[in-house]
Amino acid sequence: RHVTGAEPGRVIIMGETAGMQELMQWPKGWLVVTVMKGTHLPKTDTIGLCDPFVKVSLGEHSVKTKHVRKTLNPTWNETLELPVDAGEDVVGKFIEVHENNLEHARSIACLVVQLYDWDVTGNELIGHCYVEVYAIMERIGRPGAHGLELLLEVKDENELTVFGFDGQPTKLMVRIRFVLDEEAAQAKAAARLAQEERKRRKRMSLALEEERRLQSQIIEESLQRQMEAKERFLAQLQRESMMGGDVFACGGGAFGQTGLGHILEVITPALIRYEALPCTDMAAGVVHSLFINEEGNVLSCGSGEWGQLGLVQPGVSTSEEQDLGDEDFVYEQLVPREIHFHPPLFGSGSLKIVQVAAGARHTMMLSECGIVFSCGDGRYGALGYEEASQRMPRRVDKIAGCGKSVSAGSYHSLILTDDGLVSSCGTGNVGQLGDLLEIETSGGEEERGEAAMMRAEPQVIPGCSNIIFITSGAFHNLVIDREGQVFAFGSGGHGRLGIGEEVEKVLRPIKVCGLDSSVIMASAGDYHSLFLTGKQEVFATGSNQFGQLGLAGRGGGKERRYVLRPLRMEAMEDMEVSHVSAGSQHSLLVTREGDVYACGCNFSGQCGSGGKTALETPTKIKFLEGIKIITASAGSSHSFFLSSKLARRQRLTAQMVIGRIRNQSLAKAWDAWQREVDASYEIADWLHEAAGLQQEESWTEARAEAQTLLTWVFRDMDKALHAKEQLAHSEAWSLFKAFDLDGSGALSPSELRLALDSFGYSEEEVDFIILRCSDDPDSQVDFDGFLQGIWPVISSEHEELQ
Structure with a gap:
């Protein structure tokens, strides 16, 4: 039937009566489709976001929008043009093919709107919509018509509604307009003029930005010449103060998983500052992170959507008498915070945690006495007990022995006991539980279903004994026995198991061959694996899409996309490697x-x-030079580095004491210069405190040297402060551009609130700061308003963030 003005998104098959005759009268032209926005998209990436774009097709012609990164409610506002055949030609094609190929007939008569998720490895179709263009041609083809706005409901391949992250139907808003060829030519000419105007404005903006950059560079070079000597002392002081159980972080922190107090990306290692130092162990997961201090307390940060942080809101008691609701727990934590265990779960007394493991949405913890705890998402059984979501650490009771080590994959967990046996729980759809063979013999694939692929109670993996080390990747595992042999099981895609072939899944542990000597450590990533032998040699296998196998020295490079057997990292042959860690990629x-x-x-x-360029060969992190790192943890998109604890316990020699007095004096002077303190303040008391009870013959000489350095710092105070004001203007512009997410040249209320939230302001403080710029809280703020109303307030926080 031909239905005029039909419900948008519904497929209508063309009829053979009046509708056909009306259609044959339509002329040839252009269909102008404006893809405006989408709402309620489903989560498709591992971090719970999506990179969507839209493809629009009519007949044999198709066009698509650009993809929008990391969003579930995208806005495109892109205008696409498709040629529309004359009605007579469309009817002829339709009659020719509709009897044999209904889908082809639909593509001729209907506008097909497809929603995709962009990805580096391949685009994923989310759903589609059909619009019967010729049924609404009369409404969209009127001269001067603005167009018809349609809200389309997205369907999957089975014509079922696609639901988004919040349970609402996924929808796309588009505007459709039909123009004749002459109008299309005029529209294109107008579009070209508009594009040229945009390019001209962009060139002017770039020129202005370059001018500001050059001015800022001149100021920075002037200051640099005055600070070179001071910076050398300060760098040494910073390295000395950071050594000893400190944790450094870098990478993406969209959920606060870096623990640095903000959600920005950090491309160089930065010190995590929190009170419970030093740290003894850490684990980087997908969207959350875990730390252990010397007292055996666990700290967590990042996303706690499924309870993987194990944190309650400040002020909420975890006593036995109080029942906790969902609002009492933390769902996002930007800095590491201590987890308080619920006393009734294990009785009174102190509890010391010695190991932690971070999965995709769950956390595993091992105490000194061998008790295993877990929290987070338990829908797939990865917690070791029947619980859909556990928001506070709970003991895993049904373990065959005393726990010795734990590891966490995306949706499964391994537990190593002191008798050398390994137990597994969670989902085993690709064999990551190591014993699905027993389940497989109990019934066919259809009879088992998805429930049979999951197990909440830990069970010992058969044929896996005398194990001393375990590690879990996203969907595979590696275990090492006492003889240094490595066994692998789980997903074998991209050769990550190192067994010489690429298989979909390995259900039981199989030996990894090709390693020259016994292995003492291994690390399983998402798509690759690393092995460290007793000779301190590193072997790698699996995906090499971004050069994560470090094989450029073997003539392989990144173009060798994956390997099926472990290969030696020749670039690390002259290095005595003591620790390896495999992240996502x-x-x-x-x-x-x-x-x-x-x-x-x-x-x-x-x-x-x-930088952000992929490294095809192992590259030394120069920003950690001078700091002795003992271990590292690679997560999905972030990394942690733990420095040595020995420096904290070493007694300082006389020469080190004098050097520290000199450096700390200069550091205090530098701090005073930044805060514009008068140069005449007394430092004698501070120098005496810094010396402590150390009686050194060179004390007088060191104090005199420090006083000379202090005077030298304030030598050009007025000139330096003037240059600092000019530099602050340049820093404000850089920060303003970082906050201007859509590049419009002004900050919207949502952009401004997001920026101020990253500095830790409360909602009341954010409202007060916005009112400093404008009486209307919904108005946009340009750079002048930002410089006068917001920059003076946040400049100190910006310096701390840098």
């Missing part, structure tokens, strides 16, 4: 000297190289 290597090398994906700065 990058690798970290730590040497005995404390140096760190990184390779692989670096889109979020997770390699800490100072």
